[in-house]
Amino acid sequence: HRGSTGRQIDNRKEPSMLIVAGHLTVAATQRDAYLAGCERVVEQARRMPGCLDFAISADRVDPQRINVFERWRNRADLEAFRGDGPDDAASAALVEAEIAEYDVAAKRSLTGADLE
Numbered sequence: 191h192r193g194s195t196g197r198q199i200d201n202r203k204e205p206s207m208l209i210v211a212g213h214l215t216v217a218a219t220q221r222d223a224y225l226a227g228c229e230r231v232v233e234q235a236r237r238m239p240g241c242l243d244f245a246i247s248a249d250r251v252d253p254q255r256i257n258v259f260e261r262w263r264n265r266a267d268l269e270a271f272r273g274d275g276p277d278d279a280a281s282a283a284l285v286e287a288e289i290a291e292y293d294v295a296a297k298r299s300l301t302g303a304d305l306e
Contacts, residue, residue: 212289240267
């Protein structure tokens, strides 16, 4: 919005958390092996400071799809974990990847309780 001087005022603030979400596509015959290779990554992520949630899981409908969901306290924590990304073997198995980061400004509980 504009202040009394007519200049643009930036009311944005640092997001309260970041979400990384999307999906990967691999050959159906490789999905179980790909997910097994992700177990160590999931364990490491969940131990990292600032990791609020981290899951890489098989889709229940599409045999080629792997769902990705991460929730981080802030960008610095996410970047400290992210490093160089997937190794060459994991990258080679990917047919497609559609993953994005989302800046979260607010959170509302849908269960009536704040579980954190």
